[in-house]
Amino acid sequence: MSIQDQVKKAGVVGAGGAGFPTHVKVGSNAEWFLANGAECEPLLHKDCELMIHFAPQVIDGLALAAQSVGSSKIAVGVKAKNRRAIEALKEAIGNRDIQISEFGDFYPSGDEYEVVHTITGRLIPPGGIPLDVGVVVNNVETLLNIGQAVQGVPVTETYLTVAGLVRNPKTLKVPVGMRVSEVLELAGGATIDEYAVVDSGLMMGKLVADLEQPVTKTTGGLIVLPAGHTLIERYSKPPEQMARIGKSACDQCSYCTELCPRYLLGYDVQPHAVMRSLGFTASGSELWNQYAQLCCGCGICTLYACPEGLYPREACLEGIVDLKKAGKGKWKGESEVKVHPMKEFRRVPMNLLVKRLGVGEYDAGAPWDPASVSPHSVDIPLSQHMGSPAAPVVKEGDSVAKGQLVAAIEEEKLGAAVHASISGIVTKIRGHVRIEAKDI
Ligand code: SF4
Ligand code: SF4
Structure with a gap:
């Protein structure tokens, strides 16, 4: 099976943005392949921690993706301040021909247009994509998932930072479909009663409307702020106002x-x-x-x-x-x-x-927690990627094992396959697949 087919089968999507199906990118042809590790959303440390603790997996995924795309030039963009990540990447690269491009600590240095220009000197045409100038860019978590896909492991977990007003800010890996409220508890829970949660970044993320909503393949962080914080008030204003x-x-x-x-x-x-x-x-x-x-x-x-x-x-x-x-x-x-x-x-x-x-007081880091997480149930959305929602291939009452396909995409449609993130029984299918945990 080609790398592209393995990536498609594993349901890999762009973890750093809107969830563009990765098999489309790795099926293209480009001179450059870039790993985007220039995380720039305030308070989020997920990509940095991932590069520190999983650098060999990220670099292996990068090499495989570049091989699939036929790229002769490969680079990783990472902020110069993240020295531990850079050292880990260098060690993982060894004598492979992969360059590390060090970025300054600015916002938004992780913007795809910026990353392409900083590393290659090329400017994407207005309204275009990196491929228009012979470049493919993937976030470091996506690359880790590509490496896993080639080993036959589908995407069932997401890496994220829990920051702000929680007892123990941390970065961790949780099953896709776990509820936001349960993920907050893994970080010791909120330290105040009246709070709001921002999903995946203060600059480009969105307010969590319901703490029972699930995390997805693209969730990069959960930030807890006081309900009366200026940012929360600003996010909450109706568009007409x-x-x-x-x-x-x-x-x-x-x-x-x-x-x-x-x-x-x-x-x-x-x-x-x-x-x-x-x-x-x-x-x-x-x-x-x-x-x-x-x-x-x-x-x-x-x-x-x-x-x-x-x-x-x-x-x-x-x-x-x-x-x-x-x-x-x-x-x-x-x-x-x-x-x-x-x-x-x-x-x-x-x-x-x-x-x-106004978040300086919460900017205290979020170290990696290697603990394995086993929720009692998960709600895995059928649509957590760009394109058409995946169509369920299981029915209520079925037993599923972790990693088993639960929803597939039609052959000609843009989308991504969805897999069980825990073993258990399918108890509900309504825009998501609910699985109640049980050893299979
Ligand atoms: S959000 Fe504002 S600053 Fe950012 S690209 Fe759009 S117009 Fe420019
Ligand atoms: S006052 Fe108007 S023009 Fe000036 S920065 Fe604000 S939106 Fe832009």
């Missing part, structure tokens, strides 16, 4: 654009112009929405740059949705990309970002 405040208070200072990482990399993203769409709907928001199209949603404009505390990122994301609805989702503007001369001077250092977000 965000738009109303923006309409009345934006003074067009353009700080949001001047600090936008995509704008500085040379793309025509102008959140201050998109903010005009809130006030000039009569003149057609389309006019302004085009400046949102290349936004990656990094959150710098909303959570760091805007002196008025407005929501330019949300205006951009809304603008992208509107453009898609109008059938104008494809970039038709300038194709030349030229790095802004001030790019290096306007980067956002992580320590300043952490202060601005």
